[in-house]
Amino acid sequence: MHVTNLIRLTGLLLIVIKAIHEANNIMAKRQASEPLEVTYNDSPASKKVRLEDVPDRNGDTPDILGAAIELNEELGEAGAVEEVLDDEDTEQTPMKSRQKAPLEGYDNLYLDSINRGSMDFDFEKLCSVTLSNINVYACLVCGKYYQGRGPKSQAYFHALEVGHHVYINMETKKVYVLPEGYEVQSKSLEDIKFVVDPWLPKEEVLRLDKEPKTAWDLLGRKYNPGFVGMNNIKANDYFNTVIQALAHVTPLRNFFMLEHLTSKPQLAQRFSTLVRKIWNPRAFKSHVSPHELLQEVSQRSAKRFTLAEQADPVDFLSWFLNNLHASLGGSKTKPGSSIVQKVFQGSLKIESQQITARADAGDRLRFEDAAVQTEISRFMILTLDLPAAPLFQDELDRNIIPQVPLSAVLSKYDGIHAQERLNTRVRYRLLHPLPPFLLLHVKRFSKNKFVAERNPTIVTFPVRSLDMSPYVEPNPAIYPPGEPIWYDLVANITHEAVRSREDSVEGEAEKKVWRVQLRDKAREEWVEVQDLYVEKASAETIFTKEAYVMVWERRKVEKKKK
Ligand SMILES: [Zn+2]
Numbered sequence: 234m235h236v237t238n239l240i241r242l243t244g245l246l247l248i249v250i251k252a253i254h255e256a257n258n259i260m261a262k263r264q265a266s267e268p269l270e271v272t273y274n275d276s277p278a279s280k281k282v283r284l285e286d287v288p289d290r291n292g293d294t295p296d297i298l299g300a301a302i303e304l305n306e307e308l309g310e311a312g313a314v315e316e317v318l319d320d321e322d323t324e325q326t327p328m329k330s331r332q333k334a335p336l337e338g339y340d341n342l343y344l345d346s347i348n349r350g351s352m353d354f355d356f357e358k359l360c361s362v363t364l365s366n367i368n369v370y371a372c373l374v375c376g377k378y379y380q381g382r383g384p385k386s387q388a389y390f391h392a393l394e395v396g397h398h399v400y401i402n403m404e405t406k407k408v409y410v411l412p413e414g415y416e417v418q419s420k421s422l423e424d425i426k427f428v429v430d431p432w433l434p435k436e437e438v439l440r441l442d443k444e445p446k447t448a449w450d451l452l453g454r455k456y457n458p459g460f461v462g463m464n465n466i467k468a469n470d471y472f473n474t475v476i477q478a479l480a481h482v483t484p485l486r487n488f489f490m491l492e493h494l495t496s497k498p499q500l501a502q503r504f505s506t507l508v509r510k511i512w513n514p515r516a517f518k519s520h521v522s523p524h525e526l527l528q529e530v531s532q533r534s535a536k537r538f539t540l541a542e543q544a545d546p547v548d549f550l551s552w553f554l555n556n557l558h559a560s561l562g563g564s565k566t567k568p569g570s571s572i573v574q575k576v577f578q579g580s581l582k583i584e585s586q587q588i589t590a591r592a593d594a595g596d597r598l599r600f601e602d603a604a605v606q607t608e609i610s611r612f613m614i615l616t617l618d619l620p621a622a623p624l625f626q627d628e629l630d631r632n633i634i635p636q637v638p639l640s641a642v643l644s645k646y647d648g649i650h651a652q653e654r655l656n657t658r659v660r661y662r663l664l665h666p667l668p669p670f671l672l673l674h675v676k677r678f679s680k681n682k683f684v685a686e687r688n689p690t691i692v693t694f695p696v697r698s699l700d701m702s703p704y705v706e707p708n709p710a711i712y713p714p715g716e717p718i719w720y721d722l723v724a725n726i727t728h729e730a731v732r733s734r735e736d737s738v739e740g741e742a743e744k745k746v747w748r749v750q751l752r753d754k755a756r757e758e759w760v761e762v763q764d765l766y767v768e769k770a771s772a773e774t775i776f777t778k779e780a781y782v783m784v785w786e787r788r789k790v791e792k793k794k795k
Contacts, residue, residue, distance in 0.1 A: 236692045238651075239244055240429055243727070244317075244464070248689055249263045259268075264752060267349055267608075272274060285443070291558075301611055308401060308777065309542060319361075322471050324460040324607075326783055328695070331346055332414060332415045333414075334415050337656070337727070339423075339445045341398050341419065342398075342410070343398040343410055344399065344417070344419060344422075346373075346374050346378070346397070346398065346399065347373045347374065347399055347422075347425075348373070348374055348375070349378035349424075349425065349451055349517055350451055350452075350517075351374070351375055352371065352376045352425070352517060353374070353376060353518075353522070354371065354403070354429050355464075355510065355521055355522035355523075355524045355525060356378075356430060356522065356524045357524055357528045358371075358378055358403045358525070359378060359386075360378055360379050360380035360387050361377045361378050361379060361443075362379065362380070363380050363387060367380065367382050368380055368402075368404075369402075369403045369404075370382055370387070370388045370400040370402050370403065371400065371401050371403060371429075372391060372397045372399070372400055372401060373397075373399040373400060373401055374397035374398070374652070375424065376394070376399055377391070378403070379391050379400070379715050382400060382409055382411055382414065383404075384412075388400050388409055388411055389412055391411075391510045392411035392412045393412055398410050398411060398413075399411075399417065401422075401425060401794075402431065402579055403429065406426045406429055406430060406436070407762045408422050408425075408426075408730055411563070423442060424515060427513075427515055428515070428516060428517050429514040430506065430509075430600050431475075431509045431510060431512075431515070431516075432490075432509065432636050433490060433509070433514075435491055435513070438487055438512075439571065440460060440492055441458075441512060441755070442483060442754035442755055443456070443754075443755055443757045444497070444755055445753075445755040446514055446755070448515065448519075449517070450516055450517060450518050450519040451517045451518065452518075452631050454519045455759075456516070456518075456519035457753065458470050458511075458512050458513060458514040458516075458758075459481070459511060459512045459728045459749060459753070460753055461479070461511060461516070461519055461520050461521055461764060461767065462519070462520035462521075462758045462762060462764060462765035462767050463476065463511075463521055463522070463764060463765070464479060464520060464522040464523065464524070464539045464764065464765060465519060465520070465764035465765070466522070466523075466524060466527070467540050467689035468540065468541055468542055468543045468726070469523065469527060469539075469540040469543075469749045470543070470546050470746065470748075470763070470764055471545065471546045471549060471745075471747050472523060472527060472530070472538065472540070472544075472549060472590070473523060473545075473747075473749075473762075473764060474546055474551065474715050474726045474748065474749040474762075474782075475546050475573070475726070475782075476504075476507060476523060476526070476547050476551045476667060476749045476782050477511070477724070477749045477751060477762055478550075478724035478726055478749055478751070478782065479508075479553075480508045480669065481723055481724050481751050481752070481784075482514070482576060482670055482723065482724075482784060482786075483573065483754075483786075484575075484576050484669065485520065485573070485576050485670075486508055488572045489501075489504060489505040489508045490505070490508060490509050490512065491507070492505070494561075497561060497562070498560045499529045499654070500529050500530070500533060500556055500557060500598070501557060501560040503526040503529050503664045504526055504557060506525065506526075506653055507521065507523060511658075520765050524540070524762050525631070526538045527539070532710055533554060533556060534556075535551070538552065544747060545675045545678070546726050546747055546781060546782055547614065547781065550614065550672070550782060553616055554573050554577065554614075555615055557573050558570075558573040558574060559572075562575065565759065566726070568580075568611060568758070573613075574613070575669075576586070576668065576669055576670050577614075577668050577670055577672055578609045578611055578612070578613050578668055579611070579612055579632050579660060579663060579664070579666075579668040580609055580610065580611075580612070580663075580664045580665050581609070581610055581611075581612055581661055581663050581664055582607060582608070582609055582644065582648070582663075582706060583607070583608045583609075583610055583659060583660070583661055584605050584606070584608075584609075584648075584659065584660040584661075584662075584664045584742045585605070585606050585608070585658065585659045585660075586603055586604070586605050586658045586659075587603040587656060587657055587658050588653075588656050588657065588658055589603060589715055590604075603652050608614055608695045609657065610665070613672060614672040614673075614782075615646065615671065615672065615673050615674065616674045616676050617639075617642040617645065617673055617674065617675050617676060617692075618641065618642065618652075619637065619676065619677065619686070619688045619690045619692075620635075620641075620642075620690065622635050622688045622689060622690050623635065626682050626720055632791075634689055634691055635689070635690045635691070635692070636667070636690065636691045636692075636693055637690055637691070637692055638692070638693050638694070639693065639699065640699070642692060643701075643703075644673070644703075644704075645661060646661045646662060646663050647662065647703055647704050648660055648662030648704075648706060654723050662704070662705070663701070663704045663705045663706070663708045664706055664708070665705055665708040665711040665712050666707065666711055666712070667705060667718060668787070669786070669787050670723075670784060670785065670786055671701070671720060671783075671785040672782065672783070672784055673782070673783040673784070673785065674781070674782055675692055675780050675781055675782075676688075677689075677690075677728065677779065677781060680792070682785060687730065687777060689730075690741070691776065691777065691778075691779065691780075692776065692780050694722070694775045694776050694780075695750075696721065696722040696759075696772045696775055697721045697722070697778075698719050698720075698721065698723070699719070699720040699722070700717040700718060700719060700721055701718045701719075702715075702716065702717050702718045702791075705718065705730050719787070719788040720785035720786060720787050720788065721788055722752065722775070722783060722784070722785055722786075723751070723752045723754075723784050723785070723786045724750065724752065724783070724784040725749065725750040725775055725778075725780055725782075725784070726747060726748070726780075726781045726783075727747070727748050727750065727777040727778035727780055727781055728745060728746070728747060728778075728780040729745075729746040729748070729778065730743040730744070730745065730746075731743060731744045731745075731746050732744070745771065746763070747763075748761055748762065748763040748778070749761070749762050749763075750762075750770050750775055750778075757789075759771065761776060
């Protein structure tokens with residue numbers, strides 16, 4: 234058949250299909266309006282995700298499965314499911330016009346219409362019509378997501394309706410031309426496939442902290458891979474700081490950049506994708522959006538951590554590490570059973586003594602100490618208490634912010650200083666071996682009966698060479714006594730209280746602003762990130778902010794050669 238005839242015939246066919254589709258579409262839209270709510274409310278993770286989540290989600294289980302089945306049925310009624318599910322390489326399609334390959338000389342026909350600037354693959358992969366996340370394609374012209382590519386699928390309709398012809402499957406990263414249906418094999422699409430799911434070769438990952446890299450995004454903006462802004466969608470700055478800090482813990486980062494986690498739950502997969510995007514040297518834009526991971530966290534945490542409401546970074550960090558550990562198949566009882574515990578977990582000795590008061594012969598009160606009880610406990614985050622901030626300051630002292638050295642607040646763990654808790658005296662001491670990374674939480678916020686209080690005391694520290702040996706019980710079998718144990722700071726999450734309004738008076742509700750300072754090891758520089766803002770910071774002034782969560786890396790001791 235002559236080519237022009239074929240095109241004409243295809244054109245006619247398209248008009249017919251379009252008419253059928255429009256009728257269908259009215260139905261589909263009406264159908265979709267109901268499942269829309271169902272899906273959104275329990276966050277539209279796939280059926281696959283829901284099933285693997287079942288053991289973790291106790292009470293919710295029947296609802297979730299119910300909703301999944303319901304959703305499936307609704308989609309089925311809308312005529313989408315059967316197409317969608319066996320859409321992948323269906324050969325018995327009713328459309329005779331489907332092509333396996335482009336007509337000769339036409340293989341780059343639509344590639345010029347691709348618009349890289351419209352692409353944002355950071356958002357959760359949900360069809361913009363059905364809200365399903367099964368078999369989702371991104372339109373490479375307008376960037377929107379559509380389900381399926383078979384006839385009657387949403388991507389197919391979009392191609393007919395709007396005339397956008399090139400689509401990428403978000404799972405397989407194969408690119409197709411619709412409505413024709415053939416796969417495009419072109420080297421010119423490799424950059425797009427890389428942005429969807431960036432994987433760096435091992436040698437490159439291992440060099441990230443050694444060789445400084447500079448890159449440029451599509452708009453020609455310069456950025457340093459690994460030190461990019463993160464979108465604050467509404468109130469997720471607390472979340473951003475934690476993810477940024479963890480993405481700079483070298484062994485954890487390398488694990489998530491190199492391991493293929495397709496058999497693991499979405500939480501681990503989506504964290505891996507985000508870490509790889511933060512370090513992407515060929516990104517289209519010089520910032521990332523945490524939307525996909527946030528959606529999964531929101532669902533898994535039963536909305537304890539969402540993008541709409543600020544939460545406490547340390548609460549989130551603790552929740553996230555435990556859930557990430559579980560996602561990787563880590564054991565609840567066996568220590569060191571995932572990369573998370575291998576990197577952060579240590580142990581400490583807790584000695585507790587009951588304090589009892591008893592009248593002696595002379596009727597005076599005498600305090601007696603009961604026997605000491607010793608317990609060994611594991612930790613991932615160490616909490617540091619601040620000395621009480623002075624309540625009243627005179628006029629002159631108003632601007633003096635109390636300071637305390639880090640070594641002083643760490644003395645909580647030296648086994649000598651005791652804490653009094655109700656009628657119990659407690660002593661803590663860290664045990665060898667200390668973890669490769671220490672997470673320290675400076676406890677600034679407390680709640681009494683009436684108000685949440687904040688302690689603004691500044692903790693002072695050098696960013697290098699923190700000696701942890703005074704807080705560890707000597708154990709010559711593991712570590713030579715008297716030798717220092719050096720740690721260097723790699724990330725520091727800080728808090729700032731900002732007045733909510735220009736003219737607000739003192740004591741009026743303050744807004745919390747979370748930032749993170751990150752060490753750029755390749756440049757030996759510090760970088761401060763607040764959501765989308767990335768700027769250089771000075772190592773000398775890092776401690777002047779209200780440190781909240783610190784990440785310290787144990788320095789590797791070079792083995793002496795004999
Ligand atoms: Zn489009």
